[in-house]
Amino acid sequence: MSNTHNRTRYALVGTGNRGTTMWGGELLAGWSDHVDLVGICDLNLMRAERARGMIGGDAPLYADFATLMAEQKPSLVIVCTPDHNHDDIIVAALEAGADVISEKPLTTTVEKIARIRDAEARTGRRVDVSFNYRFAPTAAKMKELIDAGTIGQVTSVDFHWYLDNRHGADYFRRWHAFEKNSGSLFVHKATHHFDLLNWYLGSDPVEVKAFGELLHYGAKGPFRGPRCRICPHRDECPYFFDLAADGFLDALYEDPSEVDGYVRDACVFREDIDIPDTMTAVIRYASGAQVSYSLNTYMPVEGHHIAFNGHLGRIELRQYEKQPWEMPKADEILVVRSFGGGVERIEMPHQPGGHYGGDNLMRDMIFKGERPDPLGQRAGSRAGAVSVLTGLAALKSARTGGAVRLQDIAPPGIF
Ligand SMILES: NC(=O)c1ccc[n+]([C@@H]2O[C@H](COP(=O)([O-])OP(=O)(O)OC[C@H]3O[C@@H](n4cnc5c(N)ncnc54)[C@H](O)[C@@H]3O)[C@@H](O)[C@H]2O)c1
Structure with a gap:
């Protein structure tokens, strides 16, 4: 049944892959009772035109965002431009009276975080950040187990993320390969992972010590x-x-x-690439938890390992995405209770859709009216900011060699 009184009039800004699929064609197909696309903006009107053909419909195209806002007056703007200019679109959208969904990362610098947070407070509008991994059923299950005290207080986490040599390489083909555009993969990619940690632990990171080097791509190539x-x-x-x-x-x-001039197949071995491809960090949390984290970008497998260690046991998951052997049909969360408590194997069948099923569940949460959110999965600008700050602290630590306290780099009002 169509829900005409509750339809959200939204504008899409940035018609690359993410905008065209997740927030374009897929959103209109799957949530058609809830949204109307009233304008599409991209600096590159040829790409916008192509995207509209793929998305379907006849939403007007704009190269100028202010004109779109003035003419179409959307109540929601979805920001899918490169990371370094999210702040310009977000602030202009808020000031024009719209709410915002920003693709991750929220932004790339401390100054831009402050700008976005100030505009959100000043306008009273809402900024959502698309942390879809929180909605993956495996993530939700682990959060439930942790919150229920299954392993007591979490005292440490082992968290290792592997990008394969197709997906990982893709970041080195494009604008992401330069710190000024992406804040490095400690921000662009690890924002997901740091956000997951902050959310799982229900605590803020305090201090980060990291290493990050370019060992494979860029000038290291043959x-x-x-x-x-x-x-x-x-x-x-x-x-x-x-x-x-x-x-x-x-x-x-x-x-x-x-x-x-934006080519999609630039060389991964460009000599001026300036971001690390091999990263590790240790993070201390306000709760006392210690995290060891790594991100690798040229692996023969894709997926992640995570284990939460507590006073009463351990919860662990090896989540598979791609590998050169048979994929398991389901993911398995192991809950191992200390002192002879045995092991519980929780089988989680793979869900359809991107990010282990998280993309669909996140869109349900945002677009299908007010829904209960007992696990706090819907993420706002503070979560976006704290995870970016964690990445900026890690990059700074990797560059300077010292530990970095988040409080020392954060803008006022975050901690
Ligand atoms: N949540 C996720 O899991 C996920 C997955 C993929 C991408 N993303 C995010 O989505 C965003 C877009 O990624 P992508 O791969 O589609 O990028 P892309 O480079 O393919 O597309 C970006 C588009 O934005 C346009 N653009 C640049 N500046 C603009 C401006 N000022 N105004 C209007 N248009 C502008 C470009 O012309 C381009 O068409 C990034 O922030 C990325 O981190 C998130």
Whole structure:
């Protein structure tokens, strides 16, 4: 049944892969009773045009965000531009009277965090951050177990995330490869992971000590070329990426690159790449918990390991995404109780949709009216800010060699 009185009039800003799929075609297909797309904005109008063709419908296109806001007056703006300019769109949207869903990371610097938080407080509007991993059923189950005191107080966490040499490499093909655009993968990617930790533990990080080096991509590569499509090393390079073989990405990025020079298959071995590809961090929490974390970007497997260690036992998960052997049909959470308490094996079948099923459940939570949120899965700007600050502290620690206290870098009003 259509729910016309509750439909959200939203604008989509940024029509790359994420905007076009998650917040474009998928949102309109799956939540059609709840949303109307009233405007699409991208600096690159050719990409916006292509995206609209993929999304469907006839929402008007804008290169200028202020004009979109003035003409269409959406009540919600979904921000899917590169990380470093999220703040410009978020602040302008809030000031024009709209609520915002920002793709992660919320932003990339301390100053930009302060700008967003000030605008949110000043306008009284709401900023959601798309922390879809909180909604993965395995994550929700582990949060429930922790909150129920199953292993007593959590005293330490082992958390290791592996990106494979396709997905991981993708960050080194594009704008993410430069700190000024992404804040490094300690911000761009680890924002998900630091947010998960903050949420699981229900506590704030206090201090971070980290290492991060470029050991595989960038200047460490054996050769380089201008871009895969015309690279003289295409036959010998394991990272050769055939954009033309992917109809969706080719249509969205190749011809539109003539407008803005944004090529989707830039060389992963560019000499000026300035972000680490191999990262580790230890984090101390206000609760007393200690975390050891790592992020690797060129693995033959994709997925993560996490284990929570407490006074009364241990909860662990190895979550598989991609690997060169048979995938298990379900994920298994192991709850191992100390002192002869045995092991409980909790089988979690794989869910459809992106991010272990989290993408769909997050959109249900946001768009299907007020819903109970007993696990606190819906994330706002503070959660976005704290996870970015954790990444900025880690990057600073990796660059300077010292431990970094979050309080020393945070803008006022966060802690
Ligand atoms: N939550 C998740 O799991 C998840 C997954 C993928 C991407 N993302 C996030 O989504 C965002 C977009 O990622 P993507 O891979 O689609 O990026 P992309 O580079 O493919 O697309 C970004 C688009 O924004 C446009 N753009 C740049 N500046 C703009 C501006 N000022 N105004 C309007 N348009 C502008 C570009 O022309 C481009 O079309 C990033 O912040 C990324 O971190 C989140």
